[in-house]
Amino acid sequence: MRWLRAALPPRAAGLVDDYERHLMSERGLSDHTVRAYLGDVVSLLGFLHGVERDDTDEARPGGTDGLDGLDVDVLRAWLADQRGSGRSRTTLARRAAAARTFTAWAQREGLIAADPGARLVAPRAHRKLPGVLRPDQAGEVMRASAAGAAERDPVGLRDHALLELLYATGIRVAELCGLDVDDVEFSRRVVRVFGKGSRERMVPFGQPAERALRAWIEGGRPGLATGSSGAALFLGVRGRRIDPRTVRKVVHEAVETVPGAADMGPHGLRHSAATHLLEGGADLRSVQELLGHATLATTQLYTHVTVERLKAIHDRTHPRAQ
Structure with a gap:
């Protein structure tokens, strides 16, 4: 998408730069979210201005500029073009949401007289049920990693x-990577987390996590810490704050040790934790607070997960299920 952004007409390119500053400084979004929003907006503006590549693989701009x-x-034609290119319903829904956010900002800034995104209706994304570990599989993952930690x-x-x-x-995973040592309160067994939009919340953890954290902070972290470590709770092998890619690798490799477990990364552990909380009797509102969901509708996805799991158990075990 870099070539497309570079090929936009000057006014349009300037709008993208202004919008990027808005997303980064005023909304407090993560780098990943900012890149996704900008990619969708650049795609929209490229479509608006007729920017495309010719046979020489060079960008060829159209004849308009700005938001004219x-x-x-x-907007509808842009989404139809995306659909014709094979984009999924999930991608189309995300791009429509990004377009609505952009046009609302443009109207507030006085760049357009009316907000066309307010009239845009996009297909709903299919909400796939996430793969989760069973509680016994989660226990096996933790026991296997504890055996590795026993080597000190x-x-x-x-x-x-x-x-x-x-x-x-x-x-x-981004919240985990952003933790500092002082964010862990052992006296109350809670961790202070800064989530999406820099929203702060306190999340409790149990005794197994407490023991593992104490062992890491007291016996492991000093072995990796360097002058560039700062206050970061988790460190990479070079002593800097751990990055999400490393965490994903750790989770994938840990889950692979459990026979029959679905392949997953950190988000799979998040799904598993939420599912196990609900199966254990936690109410939706409490789980919403723990996960840092902005709306209860997002948390309600996990009720579908638990129902599907109950149906699968029923189908396997009840003599009159078939």
Whole structure:
């Protein structure tokens, strides 16, 4: 998408730069979310201005500039073009949402007289039921990582601590990577998390996570810490704050040790934690608070997960199920 952004007419390119500053400074979104929003907006503006590649693989701009001509018909045509290119319903729904956010900002800034995104209706994304671990499989993952930590190797202690914390709290991988040592309150067994939009919440964890965290902080972290470590709770092998890619690798490899477990990353542990909380009797509102969901509708997805699991058990075990 870099070539397309570079090929936009000057006014349109300037709008993208302004919008990027708005997303980063005023809305407090993560780098990943900002990139996704910008990619969708650049795609829309490229469609609006007729920017495309010719046979020489060079960008060829159209004849308009800025937001001239942007209306709901253009938005619909852009989405139709995306659908014709094979984009999924989920992608179309995300791009429509990004377009609505952009046009609302443009109207507030006085760049357009009316907001065409307010009239845009996009197909609902299919909400796939996430793969989750069974409670016994989650226990096997933690026991296997505990065995690795028993060697007292700093990386093994770190991996066990982050696995325990991810499953105990259901926090996002970006939230885990952003934790500082002082964010852990052992006296109350809670961790202070800064979620999407810099929203702060306190999430409790249990004794297994406490033991793993203490072992990492006292016996593992000093072995990896360097002058560039700062206050970061979890560190990479070079002493800097751990990155999401490393955490995903740790989770994938840990789950692979359990026969029959679905392949998953940190988000799979988050799904598993939420599902197990609901199956254990937690109410939706409490789970929403723990996970940091902005709306209860997002948390309600997990009720479908638990119902599907109950149906599968019923089909396997009840003599009159078939």
